[in-house]
Amino acid sequence: xxxxxxxxxxxxxxxxxxxxxxxxxxxxxxxxxxxxxxxxxxxxxxxxxxxxxxxxxxxxxxxxxxxxxxxxxxxxxxxxxxxxxxxxxxxxxxxxxxxxxxxxxxxxxxxxxxxxxxxxxxxxxxxxxxxxxxxxxxxxxxxxxxxxxxxxxxxxxxxxxxxxxxxxxxxxxxxxxxxxxxxxxxxxxxxxxxxxxxxxxxxxxxxxxxxxxxxxxxxxxxxxxxxxxxxxxxxxxxxxxxxxxxxxxxxxxxxxxxxxxxxxxxxxxxxxxxxxxxxxxxxxxxxxxxxxxxxxxxxxxxxxxxxxxxxxxxxxxxxxxxxxxxx
Numbered sequence: 001x002x003x004x005x006x007x008x009x010x011x012x013x014x015x016x017x018x019x020x021x022x023x024x025x026x027x028x029x030x031x032x033x034x035x036x037x038x039x040x041x042x043x044x045x046x047x048x049x050x051x052x053x054x055x056x057x058x059x060x061x062x063x064x065x066x067x068x069x070x071x072x073x074x075x076x077x078x079x080x081x082x083x084x085x086x087x088x089x090x091x092x093x094x095x096x097x098x099x100x101x102x103x104x105x106x107x108x109x110x111x112x113x114x115x116x117x118x119x120x121x122x123x124x125x126x127x128x129x130x131x132x133x134x135x136x137x138x139x140x141x142x143x144x145x146x147x148x149x150x151x152x153x154x155x156x157x158x159x160x161x162x163x164x165x166x167x168x169x170x171x172x173x174x175x176x177x178x179x180x181x182x183x184x185x186x187x188x189x190x191x192x193x194x195x196x197x198x199x200x201x202x203x204x205x206x207x208x209x210x211x212x213x214x215x216x217x218x219x220x221x222x223x224x225x226x227x228x229x230x231x232x233x234x235x236x237x238x239x240x241x242x243x244x245x246x247x248x249x250x251x252x253x254x255x256x257x258x259x260x261x262x263x264x265x266x267x268x269x270x271x272x273x274x275x276x277x278x279x280x281x282x283x284x285x286x287x288x289x290x291x292x293x294x295x296x297x298x299x300x301x302x303x304x305x306x307x308x309x310x311x312x313x314x315x316x317x318x319x320x321x322x323x324x325x326x327x
Contacts, residue, residue: 024060026160027060029162032051033047033051033165035221036048036054036107036165038219039108040166042111042226043111043112044124045110045111045115046128046129046134046166047162048163048164048166049131049134049135049153050110051156052154052156052157052162053073053110054072056152057072057073058071065097066103068086069084069097069099069100070100070106071097071099072107073110075109075113076097077096081098083100084099085097085099086099120137120138122141123138129163131154132154136150138153207258210257210284210285211266211285211287212262213259213260213261214257214259215255215286216231216255216258218253218254218256219250220253221249222250224248227256231258233258241256241257241258242256242257243288243289243290244279254283255283255284257286261282261286261287262287263291264287264291264313264315265285265287265313266286266313267314268313269310269311270285270310271310272305272308273307275304276305276307277302278293278300278301278305279302285313295313295314295316
């Protein structure tokens with residue numbers, strides 16, 4: 001009986017440890033998935049591979065190197081490194097590892113490390129969804145010495161369904177028609193299934209159009225500078241196009257127009273949905289905020305509009321001078 005009790009205790013301890021480890025990893029993914037996605041958009045390093053490497057190398061953010069040096073990828077100093085350094089045993093005793101001011105810098109340096117070193121050039125010729133190619137390619141290029149490194153990465157990708165972040169990060173270069181926008185009532189969120197919702201719409205990835213104006217849905221953590229560089233639009237113009245004050249980084253996912261919105265909507269009116277503000281409707285309908293307020297004889301307010309209220313998107317008095325829809 002004592003042996004059976006001991007076995008049961010050990011089993012419960014092991015199960016508890018595995019559950020705690022899984023919960024830690026899930027929390028780590030939730031915290032850094034948006035950063036991995038934005039890095040894939042910036043450099044082409046698959047988000048799933050980046051997350052798997054970070055989980056493995058940093059022990060889901062709990063390794064000594066991650067906690068003391070913000071180094072989540074085990075990147076060593078190398079000759080070109082001029083930043084902070086820390087020393088610890090790895091393949092050899094007292095090896096030099098990079099120290100970063102933030103986790104974000106670690107993620108970015110990992111992307112640049114792969115992108116700019118000739119050993120990894122072949123990886124960027126692979127399909128970004130080719131997880132086996134990337135996993136074994138990293139090992140072949142010398143990123144890790146462990147013979148089980150590729151299998152470990154692939155297991156993490158499978159266990160935590162990380163491949164979905166690759167498809168989410170894919171950016172289409174050509175505009176999609178507004179018919180690609182699917183209606184779905186929900187709160188603004190980028191959920192765990194990586195379907196983009198905002199208020200009342202499900203938006204496609206990359207550039208699409210709302211009311212004949214080019215727009216993207218930018219994820220939380222994206223900077224206006226990155227958007228401006230990627231789409232060749234001046235940062236100050238982005239602020240004007242989107243009727244928004246200056247902000248360094250988007251704290252929530254939101255629509256960002258890449259050109260002026262039209263003066264009138266594609267339909268005469270809209271029924272306000274729960275929680276919508278004038279700014280929300282301006283973005284969702286692709287109509288300039290000043291004209292939206294004019295048509296509804298309203299003043300700007302961040303308070304939600306009463307649900308069910310009719311919102312005019314075109315002049316209700318038949319004034320043809322305001323219905324040209326021009327940029």
